[in-house]
Amino acid sequence: MITRRYLIRRLINVLIIAYGAITINFILPRIIPGNPVMTNLFAGGGGQIGNPVVIARLTQEFGLNNPNLFYQYSLYLTQLIHGNLGISFYYYPQTVYSVIMERLPWTLLLAGSGTLIAAGSGILVGIYLAWKKGTIRDSFFSSVGMMISSIPYFWIGMIFLILFAVDITIFPVAHAVTPGVTYHNIFSYMGDILYHAFLPITTLAVALLPIYALQMRNTMVTVMHEDFMKTAIAKGLPDSVVKMRYAARNAVLPVTTHVGLSLGYVVAGALMIEYLFAYPGVGYTLFIAIQNEDYPLMQGIFLIISLMVIAANFLVDILYTYLDPRVNLR
Amino acid sequence: MNNGRVDIALQENNAIIASRAKRVTVALFKSKRTTFGVAVLAFFLILAILGRFIAPYNPLIQSGPLWSPPSESHLFGTNYLGQDVLSWFIIGTATSLWVGVSVAFFSALIGVSVGLTAGYFGKYTDEVLMRFVDMLLVIPAFPLLVILSAYLPPTTNSTILILSVLSWPFMSRVVRSQVLSLKERGFVTASKLAGESRLKIMFKDILPNMLPIIFINIIYLVIGAIVAQAGLAFFGLGNINSINWGTMLYWAQIEDAAIQNAWWWIIPPGLAIGILGLGLNMLANGISDMILLNQGR
Numbered sequence: 001m002i003t004r005r006y007l008i009r010r011l012i013n014v015l016i017i018a019y020g021a022i023t024i025n026f027i028l029p030r031i032i033p034g035n036p037v038m039t040n041l042f043a044g045g046g047g048q049i050g051n052p053v054v055i056a057r058l059t060q061e062f063g064l065n066n067p068n069l070f071y072q073y074s075l076y077l078t079q080l081i082h083g084n085l086g087i088s089f090y091y092y093p094q095t096v097y098s099v100i101m102e103r104l105p106w107t108l109l110l111a112g113s114g115t116l117i118a119a120g121s122g123i124l125v126g127i128y129l130a131w132k133k134g135t136i137r138d139s140f141f142s143s144v145g146m147m148i149s150s151i152p153y154f155w156i157g158m159i160f161l162i163l164f165a166v167d168i169t170i171f172p173v174a175h176a177v178t179p180g181v182t183y184h185n186i187f188s189y190m191g192d193i194l195y196h197a198f199l200p201i202t203t204l205a206v207a208l209l210p211i212y213a214l215q216m217r218n219t220m221v222t223v224m225h226e227d228f229m230k231t232a233i234a235k236g237l238p239d240s241v242v243k244m245r246y247a248a249r250n251a252v253l254p255v256t257t258h259v260g261l262s263l264g265y266v267v268a269g270a271l272m273i274e275y276l277f278a279y280p281g282v283g284y285t286l287f288i289a290i291q292n293e294d295y296p297l298m299q300g301i302f303l304i305i306s307l308m309v310i311a312a313n314f315l316v317d318i319l320y321t322y323l324d325p326r327v328n329l330r
Numbered sequence: 331m332n333n334g335r336v337d338i339a340l341q342e343n344n345a346i347i348a349s350r351a352k353r354v355t356v357a358l359f360k361s362k363r364t365t366f367g368v369a370v371l372a373f374f375l376i377l378a379i380l381g382r383f384i385a386p387y388n389p390l391i392q393s394g395p396l397w398s399p400p401s402e403s404h405l406f407g408t409n410y411l412g413q414d415v416l417s418w419f420i421i422g423t424a425t426s427l428w429v430g431v432s433v434a435f436f437s438a439l440i441g442v443s444v445g446l447t448a449g450y451f452g453k454y455t456d457e458v459l460m461r462f463v464d465m466l467l468v469i470p471a472f473p474l475l476v477i478l479s480a481y482l483p484p485t486t487n488s489t490i491l492i493l494s495v496l497s498w499p500f501m502s503r504v505v506r507s508q509v510l511s512l513k514e515r516g517f518v519t520a521s522k523l524a525g526e527s528r529l530k531i532m533f534k535d536i537l538p539n540m541l542p543i544i545f546i547n548i549i550y551l552v553i554g555a556i557v558a559q560a561g562l563a564f565f566g567l568g569n570i571n572s573i574n575w576g577t578m579l580y581w582a583q584i585e586d587a588a589i590q591n592a593w594w595w596i597i598p599p600g601l602a603i604g605i606l607g608l609g610l611n612m613l614a615n616g617i618s619d620m621i622l623l624n625q626g627r
Binding site: 013016017020021024028029143146147148149150151152154155156158159161162165166173261263264267268271272275276286287290291293295298299301302305306309310313 | 465607
């Protein structure tokens with residue numbers, strides 16, 4: 001059960017964390033000597049060599065020419081409330097906010113479906129491995145899982161590229177949709193999106209699957225030692241019932257929290273995979289921003305992604321307390 | 331008289347430490363998992379230390395035709411500049427391991443200090459420190475790493491600094507929860523009653539009892555740092571001109587190795603990270619099983 005008091009406490013906690021992320025975003029460029037945003041503007045970063053419009057906006061809206069940090073901080077917060085994250089150097093005259101919002105749906109598609117597929121199939125694999133605990137199959141697949149979970153995500157993507165897009169050209173090597181094509185109907189559009197998203201999503205799912213599978217396996221092995229399992233077996237219940245209704249059902253809830261906590265990894269993985277497949281999401285944009293020293297865009301991406309992960313984490317937490325009747329928090 | 335007694339006590343102490351070291355070594359090689367872990371670790375350490383003597387070519391010099399697949403003279407083939415991939419891989423091992431080990435060292439230092447302080451002093455100290463730790467755990471690390479690397483000079487040391495500053499929170503949580511349970515134990519109460527100082531209790535009574543768990547988390551830190559460094563290098567952050575597993579993948583991506591079907595350039599660094607990760611994970615799991623067995627006894 002969930003009480004209003006618990007909810008409020010969690011909410012305050014989440015707001016403090018969000019405020020922390022916002023403040024880190026303010027402090028970071030300013031603790032580095034010689035404000036890189038301004039220096040870079042005059043040194044030609046992002047192709048905006050002293051562009052008077054950009055300078056005027058940065059000085060006016062963010063007070064970057066005023067050395068008083070408190071003044072800058074209050075301006076920063078005011079602008080943030082209005083959704084103003086500054087202006088992108090590279091995508092000038094687009095604002096950082098509009099650049100990010102344009103690309104965010106692609107990242108959400110990738111990260112969302114990748115997580116769902118990986119968590120769903122990972123939990124099933126975990127159930128299987130826990131049930132076969134101690135067999136050669138279990139130790140083999142557990143080892144493979146441990147190995148995959150420490151390999152960088154993008155490496156798995158590179159291997160998939162070679163296997164399915166270069167050797168045998170089944171899937172496209174880049175982009176989210178075929179460039180320069182007009183679609184006859186919504187279905188061919190959706191089909192093209194899925195066709196392009198298939199390899200990136202598969203890469204993410206394959207990289208994440210072992211993490212959830214191992215978590216599920218280990219939790220279920222612990223559950224299988226509990227007394228009620230012996231009772232269930234002694235009652236003569238069929239194996240499938242003992243396995244799914246008793247062991248798996250009790251193990252799956254802690255794994256839900258893990259899904260929430262791993263969102264940071266998911267995002268990191270999605271960002272790298274987008275760059276690999278030139279997929280036009282936030283991750284690819286982040287790479288472009290780094291290559292072109294577009295600091296406002298980099299920081300905007302950090303802030304938006306952090307706030308989204310913080311919010312998602314909060315939701316998973318609340319969902320968990322609803323799902324598990326044993327959790328009684330005040 | 332008194333000195334003699336101290337000497338005997340010291341000798342006994344040394345004997346205990348020696349027999350413990352022997353016991354740990356024997357235990358490590360008793361289980362297949364930990365033996366495998368130690369073997370993998372030893373293999374890569376040797377590669378890292380002796381790399382300069384083992385590498386068949388100078389990795390920065392063209393030593394064969396461009397993009398040539400594995401052959402007798404180039405076991406791992408060559409890259410887009412005709413440089414020997416095997417030599418890149420062997421020399422790169424040192425930097426990758428160095429980043430992993432130093433990051434693990436520094437973040438363990440921060441994490442253990444914060445965890446000890448929070449757990450032992452409790453109350454507001456604990457509350458404030460753990461709120462901060464929670465914040466760092468929830469904020470996604472990768473975008474933050476990216477921003478920090480973009481602002482700092484692109485050197486390997488910057489990468490080590492950035493990774494150390496962001497990798498410690500989990501360690502501090504583990505240490506804190508250990509301290510919370512250990513400080514209620516009898517021997518700590520005994521030291522308190524004997525009038526020992528807080529510092530002495532923290533470092534003489536509590537810390538030694540957590541060493542195995544700290545060691546396990548150091549293992550996770552090492553592999554985490556190696557993977558994170560590879561990720562940053564892949565994005566072109568840090569020193570892209572240094573030779574390591576991450577920069578191998580960076581140049582492979584920049585020069586379209588996947589499209590060129592140059593699998594021999596891509597497979598070694600990724601597979602090495604995977605095998606090292608597997609070995610270290612097995613070592614950590616084996617040790618944590620040993621701890622559980624000890625507690626059961």
